[in-house]
Amino acid sequence: MDYKAFVEKEIVSIREAVGDGLAINALSGGVDSSVVTVLGHRALGDRLKTVFIDNALMREGEPQRVVQAMADMCIHVEVVDAQKEFLRALAGLTDPEEKRNAITFTFYAKVFSELIRKSGAKYLLHGTILTDIEETVAGIKRQHNILAQLGIDPQKEYGYHVLEPLATLRKDGVREVARVLGLAPAIARRMPFPGPALAARIVGEVTEERLATVRAATAIVEEELAGTGVFQYLAVLLADKATGIRDGKREFGQIIVVRCVDSVDARLATVVELPWDKLRRLCARITAIPGVNRCLYDLTPKPPAAIEYV
Ligand code: XMP
Numbered sequence: 001m002d003y004k005a006f007v008e009k010e011i012v013s014i015r016e017a018v019g020d021g022l023a024i025n026a027l028s029g030g031v032d033s034s035v036v037t038v039l040g041h042r043a044l045g046d047r048l049k050t051v052f053i054d055n056a057l058m059r060e061g062e063p064q065r066v067v068q069a070m071a072d073m074c075i076h077v078e079v080v081d082a083q084k085e086f087l088r089a090l091a092g093l094t095d096p097e098e099k100r101n102a103i104t105f106t107f108y109a110k111v112f113s114e115l116i117r118k119s120g121a122k123y124l125l126h127g128t129i130l131t132d133i134e135e136t137v138a139g140i141k142r143q144h145n146i147l148a149q150l151g152i153d154p155q156k157e158y159g160y161h162v163l164e165p166l167a168t169l170r171k172d173g174v175r176e177v178a179r180v181l182g183l184a185p186a187i188a189r190r191m192p193f194p195g196p197a198l199a200a201r202i203v204g205e206v207t208e209e210r211l212a213t214v215r216a217a218t219a220i221v222e223e224e225l226a227g228t229g230v231f232q233y234l235a236v237l238l239a240d241k242a243t244g245i246r247d248g249k250r251e252f253g254q255i256i257v258v259r260c261v262d263s264v265d266a267r268l269a270t271v272v273e274l275p276w277d278k279l280r281r282l283c284a285r286i287t288a289i290p291g292v293n294r295c296l297y298d299l300t301p302k303p304p305a306a307i308e309y310v
Contacts, residue, residue, distance in 0.1 A: 003176045007039065010165040014043035017163055018123050024049045024116060025125035026107075027077055028197075029066035031174055031183075031190050032127030032166060038181045039165055040125045041075050049119055050075060053111055055103070056083035056211065057197035060219045069187055082111045090199065090206040094239070096310040099206065103196045113158045121160065128164040129174060131266060170265050191232050192266060200308040204239030213237055213289060217256045220285045225260060230272050233260040235286070236298075236309045244293030253293030256286050260297075261307060269302035 014023075025040055027033045027050050040048040050070070054063050063079050070077045089106040093099050112124070154162045166174055171192065178188035194200040198214050217235035225233040236257040244251045258279075261269040274297070283295040298305070 001173065001176075003173070003180045007042075007177060007180050010039055011043040014040060014125070014163060014165060017161075018044060018047065020047075021123065022047050022049065022119060022121040023123035023125050023163070024051065024112075024119055024121040025127075026050075026112065027052050027066060027070065028193070028195065029062060029069065029187075029190075030127070030193055031171070031178055031187060032129055034069070034183060034187045034190075035174055035178050035181060036125050036127040036165060037070065037075060037077075038073065038183060039177075042181070048125065049078070049121060051078045051080050051115060053080050053082050053107070055086040055107070055197065056208070057086060057103075057199045057206070059193075059198065059222075060215055069184065072184065080111065080115065082106070085110055087206070087208060092205065094204050099199055099310060100196055103199060108154070108158055113160075116158070116160050124154070124160050124162045126162050126164045127166055129166050130168060130170050133167065172265060194308055196310070200310045201234060201236045203237065203309050210237055213254055213291060214256075216289045217258075217286050217292070220289075221258055221260075221282065224278065224282050224285070225274075228260070228272070228274075231261055231263040231266070231269065232307060233258070233272075234308070235259075242294045246293060251293055254291050255294045255296065256289075256292050257296045257298050257309070258282055258286070259307070261302070263302070263307070266307060267302075269307055271299050271301055 023040060023044055025033070025036055025048060027037045029052070037050050052063055052066050067077045067079060086103065086106050089102040090099060093102055116124070154160055166177070169177065175188055198211055198218065199206045201214050201218070202210050214235060214237040217237070221233055221235045236259065238255040238257060240255055241252050242255050244253045260272045260274055262272055263269040279297055286295040287293055
């Protein structure tokens, strides 16, 4: 595929669709939304407003990192604090699909609708890729960013049109487009991170306290496994608890799972055989997080397991 021609064609399509109107896009910092942001700004310049929605589900330092990466490309990103809305919508939910639906609804129907209303934009530029559409339509997983393919008309329901310039590409294709657009390798090669963010890594209820636990474990896993060059590594907080001993006393504590997998496009994944020393170090650091007294390494390939837990 000629990715340079793809970029030129998509820039023209975005310009034609939006005309002299305004568009808006939400940047998460992942390769898909970063590519859409740069593509959109090439097409529309200042007529594209880019926002980073702080949904309380992000990793340590994520908003600052994402804003800086785009500032380095002279693109301004506005941070929107929507932490309370998302935490409120997730309170009490434990079912994976209900959690995903709550995130989708809060994102599109509440936070985004309001932003669109305020900005006067009529178009939402969106980083949906082919794999998201396929998995959702096949009923494997409701990806947070799928609307039209599930029969939801965003124009009718939420008052804006959705443009999906990457909908024919898979992750490897998006990385090629990132290269053509001159995105920094740190973004173009960034490890996948799911739209529902850390909520995809908490089995059971998502609370501020549980987010803090999985956020701390995620920072340790990402620090320890950076440089392995593998497809994806992550930490998951389970809903179960286990008995342990801390300071000479019995403790019924939290359980963190470490997952580290290789894959080409996330459809299949194999488990990486990490050195024992590395696993031992991960375990020691993770069980030093307050309330966590057990660390497990997941040996399951995809299939039968998915990469994420929710
Ligand atoms: P699973 O868990 O289905 O994940 O094996 C496959 C790949 O997709 C990522 N993932 C998501 N990405 N929105 C996204 O943008 C989502 O809702 C979502 N769920 C999973 C996951 O991290 C893995 O790379």
